[in-house]
Amino acid sequence: MTSPPVRPSEKPAGAPESAPTSVSASISASISASRLQRALASDFVYDFTRAPIAIIAGLVVLFLFLVAILAPLVAPTNPFDPASLNLMNGFTPPMQANMFTGESFVMGTDDQGRDLLSAIIYGLRVSLFVGVMSVLLAMGLGVSLGLIAGYVGGWLDNLIMRIADIQLTFPSILIAMLIFGVLRGIIPPDLRDEMAIFVLITAIGLSEWVPFARTVRATTLVEKEKEYVQAARLIGLGRHQIMWRHILPNVLGPVLVIATITLALAIIAEATLSFLGVGAPATEPSLGTLIRIGQDFLFSGEWWILTFPAITLLALALSVNLLGDWLKDTLNPRLK
Amino acid sequence: MTAPLLEVSDLSVEFPQRRQRLQALDRISFTLEAGEVLGFVGESGAGKSLTGAAIMGLLEPPGRITGGRITLQGQRIDGQAESVRGRRIGMIFQDPLTSLNPLRTVGDQLVETIQLHLGMDAGAAAQRAGELLDEVGIDRARIGAYPHEFSGGMRQRIVIALALAPEPELIIADEPTTALDVSIQAQVLALLRRLCKERGAAVILITHDMGVIAETTDRVAVLYAGRLVETGRTAEVIAAPRHPYTKGLMAATPNLDLVSVDTVLPQIPGSMPSLAALPPGCRFHPRCGDVMPVCRRTAAPFIDGVACHLYGAQTQEAG
Amino acid sequence: MPGGVMMDNAYLQVSGLSRHFDISDPFLARLLTGGARRQLTAVDNVSFSIARGQTYALVGESGSGKSTIARMIVGLERPDSGTIRFDGRTAFDERQGQVQDNSLRQKLQMVFQSPYSSLNPRWRVGDILMEPIRAFDLIADPEARRRRVHELLDQVGLSTQDAQRYPHEFSGGQRQRISIARALASNPQFIVCDEPTSALDVSVQAQVLNLLKQLQRDLQLTYLFISHDMAVVRVMAHRIGVLKNGRLVEENAAGPLIESPQDPYTRMLMESTPRFAGGAASG
Numbered sequence: 001m002t003s004p005p006v007r008p009s010e011k012p013a014g015a016p017e018s019a020p021t022s023v024s025a026s027i028s029a030s031i032s033a034s035r036l037q038r039a040l041a042s043d044f045v046y047d048f049t050r051a052p053i054a055i056i057a058g059l060v061v062l063f064l065f066l067v068a069i070l071a072p073l074v075a076p077t078n079p080f081d082p083a084s085l086n087l088m089n090g091f092t093p094p095m096q097a098n099m100f101t102g103e104s105f106v107m108g109t110d111d112q113g114r115d116l117l118s119a120i121i122y123g124l125r126v127s128l129f130v131g132v133m134s135v136l137l138a139m140g141l142g143v144s145l146g147l148i149a150g151y152v153g154g155w156l157d158n159l160i161m162r163i164a165d166i167q168l169t170f171p172s173i174l175i176a177m178l179i180f181g182v183l184r185g186i187i188p189p190d191l192r193d194e195m196a197i198f199v200l201i202t203a204i205g206l207s208e209w210v211p212f213a214r215t216v217r218a219t220t221l222v223e224k225e226k227e228y229v230q231a232a233r234l235i236g237l238g239r240h241q242i243m244w245r246h247i248l249p250n251v252l253g254p255v256l257v258i259a260t261i262t263l264a265l266a267i268i269a270e271a272t273l274s275f276l277g278v279g280a281p282a283t284e285p286s287l288g289t290l291i292r293i294g295q296d297f298l299f300s301g302e303w304w305i306l307t308f309p310a311i312t313l314l315a316l317a318l319s320v321n322l323l324g325d326w327l328k329d330t331l332n333p334r335l336k
Numbered sequence: 337m338t339a340p341l342l343e344v345s346d347l348s349v350e351f352p353q354r355r356q357r358l359q360a361l362d363r364i365s366f367t368l369e370a371g372e373v374l375g376f377v378g379e380s381g382a383g384k385s386l387t388g389a390a391i392m393g394l395l396e397p398p399g400r401i402t403g404g405r406i407t408l409q410g411q412r413i414d415g416q417a418e419s420v421r422g423r424r425i426g427m428i429f430q431d432p433l434t435s436l437n438p439l440r441t442v443g444d445q446l447v448e449t450i451q452l453h454l455g456m457d458a459g460a461a462a463q464r465a466g467e468l469l470d471e472v473g474i475d476r477a478r479i480g481a482y483p484h485e486f487s488g489g490m491r492q493r494i495v496i497a498l499a500l501a502p503e504p505e506l507i508i509a510d511e512p513t514t515a516l517d518v519s520i521q522a523q524v525l526a527l528l529r530r531l532c533k534e535r536g537a538a539v540i541l542i543t544h545d546m547g548v549i550a551e552t553t554d555r556v557a558v559l560y561a562g563r564l565v566e567t568g569r570t571a572e573v574i575a576a577p578r579h580p581y582t583k584g585l586m587a588a589t590p591n592l593d594l595v596s597v598d599t600v601l602p603q604i605p606g607s608m609p610s611l612a613a614l615p616p617g618c619r620f621h622p623r624c625g626d627v628m629p630v631c632r633r634t635a636a637p638f639i640d641g642v643a644c645h646l647y648g649a650q651t652q653e654a655g
Numbered sequence: 656m657p658g659g660v661m662m663d664n665a666y667l668q669v670s671g672l673s674r675h676f677d678i679s680d681p682f683l684a685r686l687l688t689g690g691a692r693r694q695l696t697a698v699d700n701v702s703f704s705i706a707r708g709q710t711y712a713l714v715g716e717s718g719s720g721k722s723t724i725a726r727m728i729v730g731l732e733r734p735d736s737g738t739i740r741f742d743g744r745t746a747f748d749e750r751q752g753q754v755q756d757n758s759l760r761q762k763l764q765m766v767f768q769s770p771y772s773s774l775n776p777r778w779r780v781g782d783i784l785m786e787p788i789r790a791f792d793l794i795a796d797p798e799a800r801r802r803r804v805h806e807l808l809d810q811v812g813l814s815t816q817d818a819q820r821y822p823h824e825f826s827g828g829q830r831q832r833i834s835i836a837r838a839l840a841s842n843p844q845f846i847v848c849d850e851p852t853s854a855l856d857v858s859v860q861a862q863v864l865n866l867l868k869q870l871q872r873d874l875q876l877t878y879l880f881i882s883h884d885m886a887v888v889r890v891m892a893h894r895i896g897v898l899k900n901g902r903l904v905e906e907n908a909a910g911p912l913i914e915s916p917q918d919p920y921t922r923m924l925m926e927s928t929p930r931f932a933g934g935a936a937s938g
Contacts, residue, residue, distance in 0.1 A: 046354060227773035230731055231834075235790040235841065236760045249777035379856035380827075517716035518883065522927040544856060547929025574931045588861035590886035592928055597710070597909055599890055600865055604858040607826050 047330050057322035064316050068125040075118040076105075080283070089113030091297075094304050108304040110293060116304065119290055120312050126286035127316070130200050131267040135259055137205025138266075142212025143248075143255060149213065150220025151243050161217065164210045172265070173272055175207040180278055196281045204269050208262050215258055219251040257331055260324035264317050271313055287313045339410040340367040341538050342391070342506055346404035349383075349390050351611070358611040360386050360399065362562045365638070370505070373529055373539040375553035375570065377546060377585075379608050382559040384542045388508040390414075391540070393421050408505065423453045426499030426537075428528075430511040432491035435498065436483040442469075442494050443479035446501055453502035468497040472527060489520035496528055500535070507532055510542045525552045546589050550574050558582050561608055561619040568641045578642045581620045618645070665704035666845060666877045667711075667728070672737035674698040674723055674901075697723045699901040700737075705894070710871065710878040712892030712909075714885060714924070720901035721881045725847045728879065729763050730755045741845065761791045764838035766867075768850040770830035774822040780833055781818030784808070787840040807836040811866060828859035835866065839874070849881045864890055885928045889913055897921045 094108040107116040149157040180203040273279035274288025294306030349361035376384040446465035472493040513521035566579040587602040621631040705711040726732040767773040811832040852860040905918040
């Protein structure tokens with residue numbers, strides 16, 4: 001008989017004995033709904049609503065990001081505006097009226113009479129900006145190098161991965177300090193303060209690319225042997241098209257996890273550098289700078305100048321880290 | 337009459353999901369006598385491996401048994417600890433490497449199993465390990481070799497030796513030869529069958545291959561979408577299949593003696609439904625050429641070896 | 656019909672094809688242990704030809720070299736020696752090496768074994784089918800391209816809405832249909848089918864085999880069919896070559912080869928293929 005092939009009314013056969021997760025995947029796939037509804041109904045969102053720690057961490061991160069972005073709107077004063085500063089307000093304890101001016105501040109003031117809450121909000125802004133930008137730099141660099149090392153292979157792979165190995169033998173904060181020092185040496189002295197933030201971003205970004213490159217390389221090695229890549233080679237596609245169009249979208253899953261964890265590391269690295277005095281300049285203080293300033297006054301009784309920035313930094317780094325851990329467990333069940 | 341070696345009645349297994357509970361096995365019943373080889377055949381997702389896992393107590397969470405009973409020699413085992421079953425039931429998987437520890441010699445693994453389950457001293461256990469290797473056709477001298485030093489077929493022989501070591505009453509072999517070349521498949525199946533017959537151990541052979549069923553088993557059970565659709569003596573089922581699914585499955589399998597390049601294979605349209613979207617009534621009815629109105633409404637009861645409205649008087653009552 | 660294949664009618668001619676793999680230990684290890692370089696001969700002096708519009712099956716067990724031959728023929732792997740000619744054109748010889756340009760590539764396609772890894776999971780089916788059309792610049796007009804994608808889906812028994820869906824939304828059999836549609840997208844004359852049904856269930860295997868045969872008739876395709884299953888090969892092939900350890904041990908038209916196999920290895924393969932119906936009922 002030469003009847004045309006019967007239109008198969010097949011649904012993906014869920015095979016619970018091999019992979020129970022594929023059943024739930026096919027259920028969610030079979031539900032036709034708007035994109036938003038589908039996103040809200042996804043297992044990812046479902047898992048999130050079942051993880052109280054992830055919810056709290058997520059809320060803290062969201063709150064801190066919003067505060068940082070909206071700093072000019074939410075901060076009581078602009079701490080960088082010399083006109084708003086009154087030296088008489090110096091060393092006001094939290095929630096107490098200043099003995100000279102009668103003004104009171106939620107978190108008190110520092111030696112300059114700067115409102116600490118405003119300084120923290122603006123410092124958070126600097127910390128997050130440096131953190132996010134350096135992660136983006138590290139990610140761009142690491143993903144590209146990992147993809148090239150994995151797909152092209154040969155001496156290029158060896159070169160990239162040996163550099164990565166060497167870099168891994170040093171603590172990343174040391175690398176960042178080295179890069180920071182070299183870059184500052186190159187930049188003309190009159191531009192140093194203006195460029196400081198970008199130097200910081202470059203230093204941290206260059207010190208954190210290795211985990212991205214390693215993971216992407218490993219995933220690329222697996223993906224490039226798959227038959228869809230061979231099918232692409234069969235129609236004559238070049239290396240670049242195969243790498244960027246076919247493989248890249250398939251190696252990004254773990255990258256998201258690493259990016260989140262690296263963000264926590266980058267925030268800490270920035271704070272460390274700033275604390276050591278080689279990071280954000282005093283004119284644009286980050287959380288780390290505030291902590292450095294605050295520790296000078298810890299033993300003279302002005303505890304709040306150190307404590308509040310430190311708590312903020314702790315909350316930020318911890319929440320981002322917890323979120324990263326949860327992402328890792330959820331997106332890659334095998335790592336549990 | 338004494339009780340059968342293994343009796344499974346109304347075994348149901350569910351996978352609770354977020355929105356619904358997926359019924360992966362629906363009231364499976366069968367019995368197995370000592371020394372008998374029973375084949376479970378069906379397509380992927382039919383529930384054949386799941387049946388084996390449920391008997392063995394190896395269901396992966398969140399899967400769980402929600403009904404029915406499993407008795408081995410008249411004794412309920414569905415609540416028992418895995419270790420108890422491990423002694424009485426041997427398991428052989430598709431990939432021999434998952435059952436063998438790559439870091440220890442074949443002899444060590446055999447001796448350990450024998451000592452653990454039979455309580456022999458080291459010398460006697462080593463002696464027994466050598467005998468087992470002889471029996472599965474592997475040179476006793478290779479007792480100190482590691483799993484990677486053997487070919488795929490040899491490894492599966494070692495797994496058989498390992499499964500037989502505790503002298504189990506029942507062996508569950510889940511696609512034991514799917515990863516092997518055809519020339520080795522026949523030898524391994526013949527070996528498994530012979531050794532179990534000699535010991536009076538019963539075998540449940542899980543496979544997707546009707547040819548393997550025909551050549552190895554005494555009785556066959558055909559599964560479709562979590563339900564048993566037909567059972568019977570293998571020769572009878574092969575010679576005269578009754579359920580339309582069994583018929584379709586056999587017709588769709590290319591037969592070396594009957595086909596040629598001009599053959600158009602009879603095909604079953606569509607594919608097995610996912611557990612999340614099971615049709616009402618008989619689960620095969622959307623693909624069935626003999627579908628009747630009653631099939632869309634009610635599932636046929638399992639009577640006299642087949643669950644189909646085409647057979648038996650129950651058709652009138654239900655219709 | 657299947658019996659006499661005339662060489663002047665051959666679409667694909669392979670002669671003296673060989674491929675060795677270097678399986679030596681790493682250089683340093685060889686230096687320390689004094690070990691020599693070792694080579695594995697995966698394909699050893701294999702010659703055959705396929706008549707236009709027919710199916711040639713290479714059958715063999717794991718390690719027989721059948722997949723290596725398939726990969727060399729489509730240009731995914733480089734032979735060490737021998738020649739490959741398509742339709743009178745040289746695709747490989749020892750002097751010129753691999754001659755692969757777009758006009759040749761467009762005529763050769765492949766259907767892979769795994770329905771799971773042969774489709775890019777991040778691409779919609781429509782984009783997967785569009786890619787060969789774009790790569791070979793076959794259709795310029797976007798609307799005509801879309802019509803072509805729909806036509807391809809229709810040809811393999813899928814619906815036009817399926818273009819919007821992702822591979823994971825399909826069953827194994829349906830994915831293999833998508834793979835076949837992608838192979839057809841460049842209007843090829845020759846398709847290598849590398850164990851296209853070995854990962855599928857029996858009832859779905861029959862659907863895919865029937866589809867491949869029907870497409871061969873409709874589009875006058877020439878197939879190289881790779882399989883380990885004698886019974887499947889019997890359904891598909893006009894001519895069969897039996898491979899063992901990289902060598903062609905027997906080659907003949909399908910009927911005579913199955914009915915009176917000459918080589919002991921072929922006979923052993925036939926005897927170990929499980930059978931039922933006739934065999935089981937009489938015994």
